[in-house]
Amino acid sequence: MQKPAEFSVQAAAGERPTVVLSGDWTANNLGDAPVGLAEAVKARGDIAADIRKVRRLDTAGAYALVRALGHDYDLKSVLARPESERLLELVGHAVHVEPMKIQPPRGFHELTLRIGKGVMNIGYEWVDTLAFLGHLLVVVVRTLGFLFTNPKRVRWAAIFSLAERAGLDAIPIVAVTSFFIGAVVGLLGANMLRQFGAEVFAVELIGIAVLREFNIIITAVLLAGRSASSFAAELGSMKMNQEIDAMQVMGVDPFEALVLPRFLALLLTIPLLTFVATLAGLFGGLVVVWSVLSLGPTFFLQRIVDNVGAVHFWVGMSKAPVMAMVIAGIGCRQGLEVGGDVESLGRRVTAAVVHAIFAIIMIDAAFALMFMKLNV
Structure with missing residues (x-):
């Protein structure tokens, strides 16, 4: 007692x-x-x-x-x-016992510590990314099996809902942005080529720039700021509220229920958005050429068909699935890495946008080198 x-x-x-x-x-x-x-x-x-x-x-x-x-x-x-x-x-x-006062590192010592931590963080991020890709690949293969054995197991409602919210709702902003990009390219091309008496070639400049590069770049960057951040915020808030932990306790794979629908939604919608961006960019260039150079729409379209061709269009469209996978993967991965505080959520959402844009630029450069070697 x-x-x-x-x-x-x-x-x-x-x-x-x-x-x-x-x-x-x-x-x-x-x-x-x-x-x-x-x-x-x-x-x-x-x-x-x-x-x-x-x-x-x-x-x-x-x-x-x-x-x-x-x-x-x-x-x-x-x-x-x-x-x-x-x-x-x-x-x-x-x-x-008197507490020991540790002097913070300064000068060159602090610089070496920051560099070392940065290198270690890059290594950890690389390992975590490989683990994420491996888990996602397993879920994709398993879902492909469900298409033939049990199609009802696939979350079609979530896929189409996310496709509408993350993809189709972005059509206005993608179209408007691409229109002005095409107009700016046309205006700069007309002013530059006029010095050499070759302003008619502004049509080819607009066609190649829009069909090959700007359509997919503008679409991917806008989706990186719009969808990647949205995916990271949604999954991060669920992680903070322990909803993902509850799903795992119930036997539901978060990759199958949360990551894969977002992955497939962007994979389905980004080619459509790229096509819309192509039409809007060409239309913006057409308006500038018509108003500045007095070249009509028929002349513009005929030179696009004769001198530009469909090869550049397919080159730009071939980048769309890769961009979709990168944007969705980075957004979902950053969302799943959120900790239990709001600061971690904000940091991961910012990282999702920055990493996605950086990856888009790097992938586009890699595609440019590859197509240059293939002479396409």
Whole structure:
């Protein structure tokens, strides 16, 4: 049976007053005893201590006694059993230890530490990315099997809903942006080529630039800022609310329920958005050529068909599936890496957009080198 922590002050005539502790001086039984003990010691000044009647003593009780007696009190003069005496010495030594001040690294040392941490973080990110891709590949292969064995297992409703929200709803912004990009390319081309009397070749410049590069680049960058951030925020908020953990406890694979529908939704919609961007960009160039160079739509379209051709169009469209996989993969991966705080969510959403745009530029450069080597 536990007893509350108690103390009493015994003072004989002509002798040093002694505070006698009894009961259980443990964390669960201290109560207000440490406060009263400190007031009693402070009121009488020089006082002795006797804890031999204490039944149980832990670090909390020892710290209460050390704090009440004062840091300059000699704990060796406390009357105690051997085990209690050792505990008092341990706690008293810990109280008197001065905290070690560690000077933060500066100058070249700080630079080397930041570089080392950056290299290690790149390694960790690479390993996590490979694990994410491996898990996603397994889910894709398993879903392909469901198409033939159990088509109802595929989450068609989630795929088409995400395709509408992440892809089709982006048609207006993609079309408007591509229109102005095509117009700017046409205006710059007309002004530059006019110096050489070759302004008619602005049509070929617009066609090649829009069909080959700007259609997919503008579409991918807009989806990186629109869909990748959305995917990261949605999955990150679910991770913060432990909804993903609950899905795993219920036996539902988050990759199959959350990642794959977003992956397939962008894979289905980005070719359509690229085609819309192509039409809008060509239309913007047509408007500029018609208004600045007085070249009609029939002339514009005929030169596009004769001198540009469909090869450049298919070159641009061939990049669309790769861009879709990269955008969806980066957005979902960053969302699944969110921790339990809002700061982590904001950091991961920002990283999703930045990484996606960086990957888009790098992939487009790789495609350009590949097609140049293939002479396409």
